[in-house]
Amino acid sequence: MSKFYITTPLYYVNASPHIGHAYTNVICDCLARFRRIQGDSVFFLTGTDEHGEKIKRAADAENTSVENFVNSKVSVFKNLWNKLDISYDFFIRTTDNFHKETVGKAIKILFDKGDIYKAKYRGFYCMPCESFWTEAQVKEADGCPLCKRGVEEIVEDNYFFKLSKYESWLKSYLKEKPDLIRPRIRYNEVMGFLDNNVLEDLCISRPKKRVSWGIDFPADSNFVVYVWFDALLNYISAVGFDRDEGRFNSLWPADIQLIGKDIIRHHAIFWPIMLKALGLEPPRIIFAHGWWKIGEDKISKSKGNIVNPLELIEEFGVSALRYFLLREVPVGMDGNFSYKTIINRINSDLANDLGNLVYRVLNMAQKYFSGRIDAGNVNIPDSFNSSLHELSKEYAAYMNEVDFASALDAIWKFIGVMNKFVEEVKPWILWKEAKTDELKWFLFSLLEGIRITSIYIYPFMPRVSESILEQLGLVPEKDIGLENVLWRKRTFVIKKGNPLFPRIDVD
Ligand SMILES: [Zn+2]
Numbered sequence: 001m002s003k004f005y006i007t008t009p010l011y012y013v014n015a016s017p018h019i020g021h022a023y024t025n026v027i028c029d030c031l032a033r034f035r036r037i038q039g040d041s042v043f044f045l046t047g048t049d050e051h052g053e054k055i056k057r058a059a060d061a062e063n064t065s066v067e068n069f070v071n072s073k074v075s076v077f078k079n080l081w082n083k084l085d086i087s088y089d090f091f092i093r094t095t096d097n098f099h100k101e102t103v104g105k106a107i108k109i110l111f112d113k114g115d116i117y118k119a120k121y122r123g124f125y126c127m128p129c130e131s132f133w134t135e136a137q138v139k140e141a142d143g144c145p146l147c148k149r150g151v152e153e154i155v156e157d158n159y160f161f162k163l164s165k166y167e168s169w170l171k172s173y174l175k176e177k178p179d180l181i182r183p184r185i186r187y188n189e190v191m192g193f194l195d196n197n198v199l200e201d202l203c204i205s206r207p208k209k210r211v212s213w214g215i216d217f218p219a220d221s222n223f224v225v226y227v228w229f230d231a232l233l234n235y236i237s238a239v240g241f242d243r244d245e246g247r248f249n250s251l252w253p254a255d256i257q258l259i260g261k262d263i264i265r266h267h268a269i270f271w272p273i274m275l276k277a278l279g280l281e282p283p284r285i286i287f288a289h290g291w292w293k294i295g296e297d298k299i300s301k302s303k304g305n306i307v308n309p310l311e312l313i314e315e316f317g318v319s320a321l322r323y324f325l326l327r328e329v330p331v332g333m334d335g336n337f338s339y340k341t342i343i344n345r346i347n348s349d350l351a352n353d354l355g356n357l358v359y360r361v362l363n364m365a366q367k368y369f370s371g372r373i374d375a376g377n378v379n380i381p382d383s384f385n386s387s388l389h390e391l392s393k394e395y396a397a398y399m400n401e402v403d404f405a406s407a408l409d410a411i412w413k414f415i416g417v418m419n420k421f422v423e424e425v426k427p428w429i430l431w432k433e434a435k436t437d438e439l440k441w442f443l444f445s446l447l448e449g450i451r452i453t454s455i456y457i458y459p460f461m462p463r464v465s466e467s468i469l470e471q472l473g474l475v476p477e478k479d480i481g482l483e484n485v486l487w488r489k490r491t492f493v494i495k496k497g498n499p500l501f502p503r504i505d506v507d
Contacts, residue, residue, distance in 0.1 A: 004035040004042045005239065005254045009263060010049035010094060010231050013073035014058045017080050019292050019325075019337065020260060022309035026322050027289060027331055027402070028258050029086045033459040034399045036087075037482045043251055045238050046081065047092035048074050052227040053206075054130050056213040066213055070095060083313050084322070085462055092238045094215075094230055102237035103230050104218045106278060107204075109242075110161065111218070115277050121158040121203050124151040130227060132203060146262075159205035159217060161229070166273040167199040173272065173282070181268050182402070183332035186261060186288045190268045202270060204229040232271050236280065254283040256402075261288040287402055290334035307337055319461040320346045320501065323408075326460055330405045343504050353415050354453075354464075355501040357422070361446045362471055362496045364427055368439060371494035375444035376437060378489045383421055384449060387414040392485060395456060404460070411456050418449050447472060447492045452485050464500055471497045 008028050011021050025046060032044040050070040059069035074093060081088060092099060110116045123132040126144035132154075137145050144151050171194050174180060174187075181187040205223040206214065214224025233241075235254055240247040259267050264286075272282040294307070312321050324342045327349065329335035365373050380388065391410050398407035421442075430439040451472055458465035458480055466476040473493035 001039050001041055003251060003255075004032070004040045005251045006032055006035075006042065006044050007235050007254055007257045008046040008088075009259050009267075010047045010092070010234055011077060012049045012052075012055075013070050013077070014054050016073070016076055017309065019307040019309050019312070021077075022080065022084055022321075023292060023325050024258055024260060024289065025081060025086045025088075026084060026325050027404075029084070029088075030322075030326055030404065030459040031256065031258075031399070031402065032087060033462060037455070037458055037480055038396065039481065039483070042089070043239065044088045045090050045092060045235070046086070046088045047090075047234060047238070048077055048094065049227065049231040049234075050074075050093055050095045051214040051224070051230055052130055053211045053213060054127065056211075080309060083310065083318060085318055087462075090238055092234050094227075094234060096237075098243065099234060099237040100215045102241055102243065103215050103225055103233050105242045106233055106236075106274075107218050107225065110277055113277065115162045115165065116159055116204070117162070118157060118159050120155065121160075122153070122155045123203070125154050126151045134200070154210075156207055156210075158203045158207070159220075159223065160201040161204045161274070162277075163199045163202045163270065163273055166276055167194070169276060170194065170199075170269065170273055173276075174268075180282065180285060181264070182285060182287045185332070186264050186268070190264060193265065194269070199269070202226075202229070228266055228270065229274075232266065232274060235271075235283075236275075236278075241280075253281040256285040256287055257283045259286065259288050261290055264288045287331070289331050290329065292335050292337045294337055312342075316342060316346060316504075317501075319464045320350055323350060323461055326404045327408050331402045340506075343506055346501060347503050347506075349412065350501040351499075351503040353412060353419065354457075355499055357415060357419055357446075358450055358468060358471070359499050360422065361443065361450060362494055365443050365447065365492065365494045366496055368427075368431055368443070371496070372491065373440060373443050373447055373494070374491040375440040375489075377441045378444060378448070378487070379441075380487050381421060381445050383417055383424075384414070384445070387417045388449075388452070388487075391452075391456060396482070399459065407456075408460065411453060414449065415453060418446055418453075421446065444492070447494075448487055448490070451479075452487070455480060455482065455485050467497060467500060471495055 006028055008024050011017060028044060032042050035042045055070065056066050059066040062069060107116065124138045125132050126147060126149060128149060129144055129146045131146060133145060133151060138151055143149055174191060178187060181190055204226045205217050206226055208222055208224055211224055215230050217223035217225055236252060239251040257267060267286050275282050324345050327345060328341060365371055391414055394410055395407055425442050427439055427442055450468060454465045454468035469476045469479055471494065473495055
Protein backbone atom coordinates (compact mmCIF):
# COMPACT_ATOMS: atom_id res chain seq x y z
CA MET A 1 0.00 0.00 0.00
CA SER A 2 1.39 3.39 -0.89
CA LYS A 3 0.20 6.90 -0.12
CA PHE A 4 -1.38 8.94 -2.88
CA TYR A 5 -1.84 12.66 -2.39
CA ILE A 6 -3.85 14.27 -5.19
CA THR A 7 -4.97 17.88 -5.50
CA THR A 8 -7.30 19.97 -7.64
CA PRO A 9 -6.68 23.69 -8.04
CA LEU A 10 -8.55 25.87 -5.60
CA TYR A 11 -11.54 27.33 -7.39
CA TYR A 12 -12.02 31.03 -7.33
CA VAL A 13 -15.40 31.79 -5.80
CA ASN A 14 -16.21 34.95 -7.75
CA ALA A 15 -18.68 32.98 -9.84
CA SER A 16 -20.48 29.66 -10.01
CA PRO A 17 -18.71 26.56 -11.26
CA HIS A 18 -18.87 25.62 -14.94
CA ILE A 19 -18.07 22.47 -16.84
CA GLY A 20 -14.32 23.21 -16.72
CA HIS A 21 -14.33 23.04 -12.91
CA ALA A 22 -16.41 19.87 -13.02
CA TYR A 23 -13.95 18.35 -15.48
CA THR A 24 -10.90 18.85 -13.25
CA ASN A 25 -12.62 17.35 -10.25
CA VAL A 26 -13.99 14.39 -12.20
CA ILE A 27 -10.47 13.60 -13.45
CA CYS A 28 -9.12 13.75 -9.90
CA ASP A 29 -11.98 11.72 -8.54
CA CYS A 30 -11.38 9.02 -11.14
CA LEU A 31 -7.70 8.81 -10.17
CA ALA A 32 -8.49 8.85 -6.46
CA ARG A 33 -11.05 6.06 -6.79
CA PHE A 34 -8.68 4.01 -8.93
CA ARG A 35 -5.95 4.29 -6.30
CA ARG A 36 -8.40 3.38 -3.53
CA ILE A 37 -9.55 0.17 -5.24
CA GLN A 38 -5.90 -0.60 -5.83
CA GLY A 39 -5.51 -0.51 -2.05
CA ASP A 40 -3.58 2.74 -1.73
CA SER A 41 -4.02 5.27 1.02
CA VAL A 42 -5.50 8.27 -0.76
CA PHE A 43 -5.72 11.88 0.32
CA PHE A 44 -7.79 13.83 -2.18
CA LEU A 45 -7.82 17.60 -1.68
CA THR A 46 -10.04 20.22 -3.25
CA GLY A 47 -11.23 23.62 -2.08
CA THR A 48 -11.80 27.27 -2.77
CA ASP A 49 -9.70 30.37 -3.32
CA GLU A 50 -11.55 33.18 -1.56
CA HIS A 51 -9.36 36.26 -1.39
CA GLY A 52 -8.75 39.20 -3.67
CA GLU A 53 -10.44 42.37 -4.78
CA LYS A 54 -12.43 40.61 -7.46
CA ILE A 55 -14.30 38.72 -4.78
CA LYS A 56 -14.82 41.82 -2.71
CA ARG A 57 -16.32 43.51 -5.77
CA ALA A 58 -18.52 40.52 -6.57
CA ALA A 59 -19.84 40.63 -3.00
CA ASP A 60 -20.46 44.38 -3.28
CA ALA A 61 -22.34 43.81 -6.53
CA GLU A 62 -24.65 41.39 -4.72
CA ASN A 63 -25.07 43.81 -1.82
CA THR A 64 -23.79 41.38 0.71
CA SER A 65 -20.83 41.07 3.05
CA VAL A 66 -17.81 39.36 1.59
CA GLU A 67 -18.03 36.68 4.29
CA ASN A 68 -21.62 35.86 3.34
CA PHE A 69 -20.70 35.93 -0.30
CA VAL A 70 -17.83 33.43 -0.02
CA ASN A 71 -19.83 31.17 2.28
CA SER A 72 -22.69 30.98 -0.18
CA LYS A 73 -20.33 30.24 -3.08
CA VAL A 74 -18.59 27.53 -1.10
CA SER A 75 -21.90 25.74 -0.65
CA VAL A 76 -22.53 25.96 -4.38
CA PHE A 77 -19.22 24.23 -5.06
CA LYS A 78 -19.77 21.63 -2.34
CA ASN A 79 -23.22 20.89 -3.68
CA LEU A 80 -21.84 20.32 -7.16
CA TRP A 81 -19.10 18.00 -5.88
CA ASN A 82 -21.70 16.08 -4.00
CA LYS A 83 -23.90 15.70 -7.09
CA LEU A 84 -20.88 14.70 -9.20
CA ASP A 85 -19.87 11.98 -6.71
CA ILE A 86 -16.54 13.69 -6.02
CA SER A 87 -15.00 11.71 -3.17
CA TYR A 88 -12.65 14.36 -1.81
CA ASP A 89 -11.16 13.80 1.62
CA PHE A 90 -10.76 17.43 2.59
CA PHE A 91 -12.13 20.73 1.40
CA ILE A 92 -9.79 23.62 2.12
CA ARG A 93 -10.80 27.27 2.07
CA THR A 94 -8.15 29.98 1.89
CA THR A 95 -10.16 31.76 4.59
CA ASP A 96 -9.56 28.84 6.99
CA ASN A 97 -7.60 30.08 9.99
CA PHE A 98 -5.00 27.35 9.84
CA HIS A 99 -4.32 28.20 6.20
CA LYS A 100 -3.94 31.91 6.94
CA GLU A 101 -1.48 31.03 9.70
CA THR A 102 0.52 28.80 7.35
CA VAL A 103 0.74 31.55 4.75
CA GLY A 104 2.05 33.93 7.41
CA LYS A 105 4.62 31.40 8.60
CA ALA A 106 5.78 30.58 5.08
CA ILE A 107 6.32 34.26 4.29
CA LYS A 108 8.21 34.69 7.54
CA ILE A 109 10.49 31.76 6.71
CA LEU A 110 11.22 33.23 3.27
CA PHE A 111 11.70 36.70 4.70
CA ASP A 112 14.18 35.48 7.32
CA LYS A 113 16.03 33.65 4.57
CA GLY A 114 16.37 36.84 2.55
CA ASP A 115 14.14 35.60 -0.26
CA ILE A 116 11.59 38.38 0.21
CA TYR A 117 12.38 42.09 -0.06
CA LYS A 118 10.52 45.40 -0.39
CA ALA A 119 10.80 47.55 -3.54
CA LYS A 120 8.94 49.78 -6.00
CA TYR A 121 6.64 47.98 -8.34
CA ARG A 122 5.57 49.11 -11.78
CA GLY A 123 3.21 47.00 -13.80
CA PHE A 124 0.03 46.70 -15.75
CA TYR A 125 -2.90 45.18 -13.99
CA CYS A 126 -5.95 43.37 -15.36
CA MET A 127 -8.67 43.40 -12.72
CA PRO A 128 -10.91 40.64 -14.16
CA CYS A 129 -7.92 38.27 -14.43
CA GLU A 130 -6.26 39.58 -11.27
CA SER A 131 -2.97 39.44 -13.11
CA PHE A 132 -0.05 41.79 -13.48
CA TRP A 133 1.70 42.05 -16.81
CA THR A 134 4.89 43.62 -18.00
CA GLU A 135 4.91 46.41 -20.53
CA ALA A 136 6.21 44.05 -23.19
CA GLN A 137 3.43 41.53 -22.57
CA VAL A 138 0.75 44.19 -22.72
CA LYS A 139 2.21 45.63 -25.92
CA GLU A 140 2.40 42.26 -27.60
CA ALA A 141 -1.17 41.32 -26.69
CA ASP A 142 -2.55 44.84 -27.05
CA GLY A 143 -4.11 44.57 -23.60
CA CYS A 144 -4.36 41.75 -21.09
CA PRO A 145 -2.71 38.66 -22.63
CA LEU A 146 -5.41 36.48 -21.06
CA CYS A 147 -8.67 38.29 -21.72
CA LYS A 148 -7.63 41.04 -24.16
CA ARG A 149 -9.27 43.72 -22.06
CA GLY A 150 -7.60 47.01 -21.25
CA VAL A 151 -5.11 47.15 -18.36
CA GLU A 152 -4.21 49.78 -15.78
CA GLU A 153 -0.66 50.99 -15.09
CA ILE A 154 0.30 50.87 -11.44
CA VAL A 155 3.38 52.10 -9.53
CA GLU A 156 3.61 51.32 -5.82
CA ASP A 157 5.70 49.85 -2.97
CA ASN A 158 5.46 46.10 -2.64
CA TYR A 159 7.13 42.94 -1.39
CA PHE A 160 8.89 40.70 -3.86
CA PHE A 161 9.80 37.04 -3.78
CA LYS A 162 13.16 36.19 -5.35
CA LEU A 163 12.08 33.93 -8.19
CA SER A 164 15.19 34.95 -10.12
CA LYS A 165 17.48 33.43 -7.49
CA TYR A 166 16.04 29.99 -8.28
CA GLU A 167 15.79 30.24 -12.05
CA SER A 168 18.79 28.09 -12.87
CA TRP A 169 17.86 25.57 -10.18
CA LEU A 170 14.37 25.23 -11.70
CA LYS A 171 15.74 24.78 -15.20
CA SER A 172 18.09 22.01 -14.25
CA TYR A 173 15.53 20.37 -11.97
CA LEU A 174 12.97 20.22 -14.76
CA LYS A 175 15.60 19.00 -17.20
CA GLU A 176 16.34 16.13 -14.86
CA LYS A 177 12.63 15.37 -14.49
CA PRO A 178 11.02 15.61 -17.90
CA ASP A 179 7.97 13.70 -16.62
CA LEU A 180 7.16 16.13 -13.86
CA ILE A 181 5.09 18.40 -16.08
CA ARG A 182 2.58 16.53 -18.23
CA PRO A 183 1.53 16.10 -20.91
CA ARG A 184 4.73 16.62 -22.89
CA ILE A 185 3.33 19.60 -24.78
CA ARG A 186 3.01 21.50 -21.48
CA TYR A 187 6.52 20.51 -20.42
CA ASN A 188 7.83 21.88 -23.68
CA GLU A 189 5.81 25.06 -23.19
CA VAL A 190 7.32 25.65 -19.74
CA MET A 191 10.86 24.85 -20.88
CA GLY A 192 10.41 27.14 -23.87
CA PHE A 193 9.24 29.93 -21.60
CA LEU A 194 12.23 29.47 -19.29
CA ASP A 195 14.64 29.43 -22.22
CA ASN A 196 13.25 32.61 -23.73
CA ASN A 197 12.61 34.69 -20.63
CA VAL A 198 14.55 35.89 -17.64
CA LEU A 199 12.49 35.23 -14.54
CA GLU A 200 11.58 38.42 -12.77
CA ASP A 201 10.99 38.44 -9.04
CA LEU A 202 7.37 37.92 -8.12
CA CYS A 203 5.39 40.69 -6.49
CA ILE A 204 3.64 38.89 -3.63
CA SER A 205 1.93 41.75 -1.80
CA ARG A 206 -0.88 44.14 -2.58
CA PRO A 207 -1.37 47.44 -0.77
CA LYS A 208 -4.52 47.38 1.33
CA LYS A 209 -5.68 50.70 -0.05
CA ARG A 210 -6.23 48.86 -3.34
CA VAL A 211 -6.93 45.30 -2.21
CA SER A 212 -8.65 45.05 1.13
CA TRP A 213 -9.79 41.44 1.16
CA GLY A 214 -6.83 39.15 1.76
CA ILE A 215 -4.43 37.67 4.28
CA ASP A 216 -2.49 40.34 6.16
CA PHE A 217 1.16 40.50 5.15
CA PRO A 218 3.20 39.40 8.19
CA ALA A 219 4.80 42.35 10.00
CA ASP A 220 3.35 44.93 7.60
CA SER A 221 -0.39 45.33 7.86
CA ASN A 222 -0.46 47.92 5.08
CA PHE A 223 -0.38 44.99 2.70
CA VAL A 224 -2.19 41.77 1.97
CA VAL A 225 -0.69 38.67 0.38
CA TYR A 226 -1.07 38.29 -3.38
CA VAL A 227 -3.91 35.79 -3.99
CA TRP A 228 -1.86 33.36 -6.03
CA PHE A 229 0.89 33.18 -3.42
CA ASP A 230 -1.78 32.64 -0.78
CA ALA A 231 -3.69 30.03 -2.80
CA LEU A 232 -0.71 27.93 -3.92
CA LEU A 233 0.31 27.39 -0.31
CA ASN A 234 -2.95 25.52 0.32
CA TYR A 235 -1.37 22.36 -1.05
CA ILE A 236 0.98 22.25 1.93
CA SER A 237 -1.17 23.95 4.56
CA ALA A 238 -3.91 21.33 4.03
CA VAL A 239 -1.56 18.52 4.97
CA GLY A 240 -0.01 20.14 8.04
CA PHE A 241 3.05 22.10 6.91
CA ASP A 242 4.73 23.67 9.95
CA ARG A 243 1.83 22.45 12.07
CA ASP A 244 1.79 18.65 12.05
CA GLU A 245 5.17 17.40 10.97
CA GLY A 246 4.35 13.69 11.06
CA ARG A 247 1.31 14.08 8.88
CA PHE A 248 3.05 16.46 6.52
CA ASN A 249 6.01 14.16 6.01
CA SER A 250 3.73 11.22 5.37
CA LEU A 251 1.87 13.05 2.56
CA TRP A 252 4.23 15.55 0.93
CA PRO A 253 5.27 15.69 -1.89
CA ALA A 254 1.92 15.55 -3.66
CA ASP A 255 1.81 12.63 -6.09
CA ILE A 256 -0.19 14.46 -8.70
CA GLN A 257 -1.50 18.00 -8.97
CA LEU A 258 -4.20 18.41 -11.59
CA ILE A 259 -4.66 21.83 -13.16
CA GLY A 260 -6.10 23.46 -16.24
CA LYS A 261 -3.52 24.40 -18.86
CA ASP A 262 -4.17 28.13 -18.31
CA ILE A 263 -2.55 28.02 -14.87
CA ILE A 264 0.53 26.01 -15.85
CA ARG A 265 2.96 28.87 -15.22
CA HIS A 266 1.80 29.43 -11.65
CA HIS A 267 2.11 25.72 -10.93
CA ALA A 268 5.19 24.80 -12.92
CA ILE A 269 7.31 27.90 -12.20
CA PHE A 270 6.18 29.83 -9.09
CA TRP A 271 5.11 26.79 -7.11
CA PRO A 272 8.24 24.59 -7.39
CA ILE A 273 10.39 27.62 -6.61
CA MET A 274 8.30 28.50 -3.56
CA LEU A 275 8.71 24.93 -2.34
CA LYS A 276 12.43 24.88 -3.02
CA ALA A 277 12.86 28.15 -1.12
CA LEU A 278 10.91 26.64 1.79
CA GLY A 279 13.24 23.63 1.73
CA LEU A 280 10.54 21.31 0.36
CA GLU A 281 10.40 18.91 -2.56
CA PRO A 282 8.35 19.84 -5.64
CA PRO A 283 5.29 17.71 -6.43
CA ARG A 284 5.93 14.47 -8.32
CA ILE A 285 3.59 15.28 -11.21
CA ILE A 286 1.84 18.41 -12.42
CA PHE A 287 -0.76 17.41 -14.97
CA ALA A 288 -2.48 20.07 -17.06
CA HIS A 289 -5.72 19.17 -18.79
CA GLY A 290 -7.16 20.93 -21.81
CA TRP A 291 -10.22 23.09 -22.22
CA TRP A 292 -13.75 22.30 -23.18
CA LYS A 293 -14.83 24.55 -25.98
CA ILE A 294 -18.05 25.42 -27.68
CA GLY A 295 -17.09 26.08 -31.24
CA GLU A 296 -13.64 27.62 -30.91
CA ASP A 297 -14.10 29.44 -27.61
CA LYS A 298 -12.89 28.32 -24.21
CA ILE A 299 -15.81 27.96 -21.84
CA SER A 300 -15.49 30.64 -19.22
CA LYS A 301 -17.49 33.00 -17.11
CA SER A 302 -16.17 36.09 -18.82
CA LYS A 303 -17.16 34.78 -22.24
CA GLY A 304 -20.65 33.98 -21.03
CA ASN A 305 -20.81 30.55 -22.68
CA ILE A 306 -20.93 28.58 -19.48
CA VAL A 307 -22.24 25.07 -19.61
CA ASN A 308 -23.89 24.49 -16.27
CA PRO A 309 -22.84 21.11 -14.90
CA LEU A 310 -25.88 20.89 -12.62
CA GLU A 311 -28.17 21.12 -15.63
CA LEU A 312 -26.15 18.47 -17.43
CA ILE A 313 -26.44 16.15 -14.44
CA GLU A 314 -30.17 16.82 -14.35
CA GLU A 315 -30.51 16.03 -18.01
CA PHE A 316 -28.13 13.12 -18.56
CA GLY A 317 -27.35 11.77 -15.10
CA VAL A 318 -24.08 11.96 -13.23
CA SER A 319 -22.65 8.70 -14.58
CA ALA A 320 -23.20 9.59 -18.22
CA LEU A 321 -21.69 13.05 -17.70
CA ARG A 322 -18.62 11.64 -15.96
CA TYR A 323 -18.21 9.03 -18.66
CA PHE A 324 -18.51 11.58 -21.44
CA LEU A 325 -15.95 13.95 -19.91
CA LEU A 326 -13.42 11.19 -19.37
CA ARG A 327 -14.04 9.32 -22.62
CA GLU A 328 -14.53 11.95 -25.27
CA VAL A 329 -11.00 13.44 -25.33
CA PRO A 330 -7.67 12.28 -23.92
CA VAL A 331 -6.88 14.23 -20.75
CA GLY A 332 -4.55 17.03 -21.80
CA MET A 333 -6.21 17.76 -25.14
CA ASP A 334 -8.98 20.25 -25.80
CA GLY A 335 -12.48 18.95 -26.33
CA ASN A 336 -15.51 20.24 -28.13
CA PHE A 337 -18.65 20.22 -26.10
CA SER A 338 -21.95 19.61 -27.79
CA TYR A 339 -25.24 17.97 -26.92
CA LYS A 340 -24.97 15.84 -30.01
CA THR A 341 -21.67 14.24 -29.00
CA ILE A 342 -22.78 13.58 -25.43
CA ILE A 343 -26.04 11.97 -26.62
CA ASN A 344 -24.16 9.84 -29.14
CA ARG A 345 -21.82 8.60 -26.43
CA ILE A 346 -24.68 7.77 -24.11
CA ASN A 347 -26.69 5.92 -26.73
CA SER A 348 -23.87 3.95 -28.30
CA ASP A 349 -21.40 3.23 -25.48
CA LEU A 350 -23.62 3.27 -22.43
CA ALA A 351 -27.18 2.35 -23.42
CA ASN A 352 -26.27 0.03 -26.28
CA ASP A 353 -22.93 -1.62 -25.49
CA LEU A 354 -22.93 -1.77 -21.70
CA GLY A 355 -26.52 -1.24 -20.56
CA ASN A 356 -28.03 -3.60 -23.08
CA LEU A 357 -25.50 -6.33 -22.35
CA VAL A 358 -26.17 -6.23 -18.63
CA TYR A 359 -29.92 -6.12 -19.16
CA ARG A 360 -30.02 -9.03 -21.61
CA VAL A 361 -27.73 -11.28 -19.60
CA LEU A 362 -29.55 -10.71 -16.33
CA ASN A 363 -32.87 -11.30 -18.10
CA MET A 364 -31.67 -14.62 -19.45
CA ALA A 365 -30.30 -15.64 -16.07
CA GLN A 366 -33.69 -14.86 -14.60
CA LYS A 367 -35.68 -16.52 -17.32
CA TYR A 368 -33.68 -19.73 -17.75
CA PHE A 369 -32.47 -20.37 -14.19
CA SER A 370 -34.62 -18.14 -11.94
CA GLY A 371 -31.60 -15.92 -11.36
CA ARG A 372 -29.32 -18.55 -9.85
CA ILE A 373 -26.26 -19.49 -11.89
CA ASP A 374 -23.84 -22.06 -10.54
CA ALA A 375 -21.89 -23.49 -13.45
CA GLY A 376 -19.92 -26.72 -13.39
CA ASN A 377 -17.58 -25.60 -16.13
CA VAL A 378 -16.10 -22.17 -15.35
CA ASN A 379 -13.40 -22.07 -18.02
CA ILE A 380 -12.93 -18.66 -19.62
CA PRO A 381 -14.34 -18.65 -23.17
CA ASP A 382 -11.47 -18.57 -25.68
CA SER A 383 -12.76 -15.40 -27.28
CA PHE A 384 -12.53 -13.51 -23.95
CA ASN A 385 -8.87 -14.26 -23.44
CA SER A 386 -7.00 -11.56 -25.30
CA SER A 387 -9.13 -8.59 -24.25
CA LEU A 388 -9.30 -9.75 -20.62
CA HIS A 389 -5.58 -10.26 -20.66
CA GLU A 390 -4.98 -6.75 -21.99
CA LEU A 391 -7.22 -5.33 -19.29
CA SER A 392 -5.47 -7.06 -16.44
CA LYS A 393 -2.09 -6.24 -17.87
CA GLU A 394 -2.56 -2.64 -19.01
CA TYR A 395 -5.39 -1.13 -16.97
CA ALA A 396 -3.32 0.05 -14.02
CA ALA A 397 -0.64 1.46 -16.31
CA TYR A 398 -3.19 3.42 -18.34
CA MET A 399 -4.81 4.75 -15.18
CA ASN A 400 -1.49 5.76 -13.63
CA GLU A 401 -0.64 7.63 -16.84
CA VAL A 402 -4.02 9.42 -16.70
CA ASP A 403 -4.67 7.77 -20.06
CA PHE A 404 -8.36 7.27 -19.40
CA ALA A 405 -9.24 7.05 -23.08
CA SER A 406 -7.03 3.96 -23.50
CA ALA A 407 -8.31 2.39 -20.28
CA LEU A 408 -11.91 2.85 -21.42
CA ASP A 409 -11.04 1.62 -24.90
CA ALA A 410 -9.67 -1.57 -23.42
CA ILE A 411 -12.76 -2.03 -21.23
CA TRP A 412 -15.10 -1.41 -24.16
CA LYS A 413 -13.17 -3.84 -26.31
CA PHE A 414 -14.01 -6.51 -23.75
CA ILE A 415 -17.64 -5.40 -23.61
CA GLY A 416 -17.70 -5.75 -27.41
CA VAL A 417 -16.32 -9.28 -27.13
CA MET A 418 -19.07 -10.20 -24.67
CA ASN A 419 -21.76 -8.77 -26.94
CA LYS A 420 -20.37 -10.76 -29.84
CA PHE A 421 -20.35 -13.89 -27.69
CA VAL A 422 -24.10 -13.50 -27.09
CA GLU A 423 -24.73 -13.19 -30.83
CA GLU A 424 -22.57 -16.18 -31.69
CA VAL A 425 -23.68 -18.63 -29.04
CA LYS A 426 -27.39 -18.02 -29.59
CA PRO A 427 -28.58 -19.00 -26.09
CA TRP A 428 -32.21 -19.35 -27.14
CA ILE A 429 -31.18 -22.32 -29.27
CA LEU A 430 -29.30 -23.92 -26.35
CA TRP A 431 -32.48 -23.46 -24.32
CA LYS A 432 -34.65 -25.02 -27.00
CA GLU A 433 -32.30 -27.97 -27.29
CA ALA A 434 -32.17 -28.33 -23.48
CA LYS A 435 -28.37 -27.98 -23.37
CA THR A 436 -28.52 -26.86 -19.74
CA ASP A 437 -24.83 -27.21 -18.88
CA GLU A 438 -23.72 -25.27 -21.92
CA LEU A 439 -26.30 -22.59 -21.27
CA LYS A 440 -25.16 -22.29 -17.67
CA TRP A 441 -21.54 -21.98 -18.73
CA PHE A 442 -22.53 -19.35 -21.28
CA LEU A 443 -24.38 -17.26 -18.69
CA PHE A 444 -21.78 -17.76 -16.00
CA SER A 445 -19.10 -16.52 -18.39
CA LEU A 446 -21.04 -13.37 -19.16
CA LEU A 447 -21.94 -12.69 -15.54
CA GLU A 448 -18.34 -13.14 -14.48
CA GLY A 449 -17.22 -10.91 -17.37
CA ILE A 450 -19.76 -8.26 -16.39
CA ARG A 451 -18.67 -8.48 -12.77
CA ILE A 452 -15.04 -7.88 -13.72
CA THR A 453 -16.06 -5.04 -16.03
CA SER A 454 -18.00 -3.38 -13.21
CA ILE A 455 -14.81 -3.20 -11.14
CA TYR A 456 -12.82 -1.66 -13.97
CA ILE A 457 -15.44 1.02 -14.62
CA TYR A 458 -15.77 1.94 -10.94
CA PRO A 459 -13.36 4.93 -11.02
CA PHE A 460 -15.29 6.38 -13.97
CA MET A 461 -18.87 5.63 -12.95
CA PRO A 462 -18.99 4.51 -9.33
CA ARG A 463 -22.80 4.39 -9.18
CA VAL A 464 -23.10 2.20 -12.25
CA SER A 465 -20.42 -0.10 -10.95
CA GLU A 466 -22.17 -0.47 -7.61
CA SER A 467 -25.53 -0.98 -9.23
CA ILE A 468 -24.18 -3.78 -11.43
CA LEU A 469 -22.54 -5.52 -8.48
CA GLU A 470 -25.78 -5.31 -6.51
CA GLN A 471 -27.73 -6.75 -9.42
CA LEU A 472 -25.23 -9.60 -9.48
CA GLY A 473 -26.06 -10.25 -5.83
CA LEU A 474 -22.69 -8.94 -4.61
CA VAL A 475 -21.73 -6.34 -2.00
CA PRO A 476 -20.00 -3.30 -3.56
CA GLU A 477 -17.98 -2.32 -0.47
CA LYS A 478 -16.57 -5.83 -0.30
CA ASP A 479 -16.30 -6.76 -3.96
CA ILE A 480 -15.01 -3.59 -5.60
CA GLY A 481 -11.25 -3.97 -5.03
CA LEU A 482 -8.95 -4.55 -8.00
CA GLU A 483 -7.80 -7.80 -6.40
CA ASN A 484 -11.22 -9.17 -7.41
CA VAL A 485 -10.76 -8.93 -11.16
CA LEU A 486 -9.60 -12.54 -11.34
CA TRP A 487 -11.89 -15.11 -12.94
CA ARG A 488 -13.26 -17.35 -10.19
CA LYS A 489 -15.78 -20.09 -9.63
CA ARG A 490 -18.79 -18.68 -7.78
CA THR A 491 -22.56 -18.75 -7.57
CA PHE A 492 -24.48 -15.76 -8.83
CA VAL A 493 -27.84 -14.97 -7.29
CA ILE A 494 -29.29 -12.22 -9.45
CA LYS A 495 -31.31 -9.28 -8.16
CA LYS A 496 -32.36 -7.64 -11.36
CA GLY A 497 -32.81 -3.85 -11.33
CA ASN A 498 -33.82 -1.24 -13.86
CA PRO A 499 -31.91 -0.70 -17.13
CA LEU A 500 -28.70 1.20 -16.38
CA PHE A 501 -28.94 3.73 -19.20
CA PRO A 502 -32.19 4.44 -20.98
CA ARG A 503 -31.61 5.48 -24.58
CA ILE A 504 -32.05 9.15 -25.30
CA ASP A 505 -34.31 9.84 -28.26
CA VAL A 506 -33.04 12.38 -30.71
CA ASP A 507 -35.56 14.12 -32.87
ZN1 LIG B 1 -7.48 40.02 -18.27
